[in-house]
Amino acid sequence: MCAVPIGPQHQHIADVPDHRLLCTCRPCYLLFNVESASRGHYRAVPENYRFNADFSMTSAQWEALGIPVNLAFMFHQTDQDKHVAFYPSPGGATESLLDLASWDEVVAADPVLDGLITDVEAVLLRRLDDGFECYLVPIDSCYELVGIVRQYWEGFAGGEEVWGRIDEFFASVKERCRG
Ligand SMILES: [Zn+2]
Known part of the structure; x- marks a missing residue:
């Protein structure tokens, strides 16, 4: 999502129209946890099992x-x-x-x-x-x-x-x- 280096353990964001997952840093992940941030284009992948x-x-x-x-x-x-x-x-x-x-x-x-x-x-x-x-x-x-x-x-x-x-x-x- 951005240029911040990330480690092997990191979150993902779904690019909904493109059907793909993007690796993300923590701040970007939290930003896209708010649905309205991208009008539904990106959606944060939750961590709930x-x-x-x-x-x-x-x-x-x-x-x-x-x-x-x-x-x-x-x-x-x-x-x-x-x-x-x-x-x-x-x-x-x-x-x-x-x-x-x-x-x-x-x-x-x-x-x-x-x-x-x-x-x-x-x-x-x-x-x-x-x-x-x-x-x-x-x-x-x-x-x-x-x-x-x-x-x-x-x-x-x-x-x-x-x-x-x-x-x-x-x-x-x-x-x-x-x-
Ligand atoms: Zn980022």
Whole structure:
């Protein structure tokens, strides 16, 4: 955002119309926390992590999204006025281009999901053998997961190292939910 040097730990601002995240220093971050500062062009990514214990989604609803791995993140994109669904892949964040009617149903049934801040807060899902783990996270956290998959995925199933790192990532998300 500006010329101030920043360290490895820093906040992000979403460039809403350009669909990208910008690294920011603390003063710029605080400035853009005020929505009116840029008339919605830039939005500060919050730092709020929550576990959604009441999450409910059927296997049929999940399968309708056409996501080929057991990881996904969804958020509301303001300029398209709709929910979008992405999953991490070796090529980066990949968007599901299927109709998301089943996801709209899940959100409509859960006021917690519907209350997320558009463009900057996401629903992060991990599908397990017996259901889902659902976290409400800052969007930059989803791109941290995307980075892990892009960097460490090998072969068809990913390999041991990437899944170990994914486990560590979810352990740190859980920890941040507690804090
Ligand atoms: Zn700055």
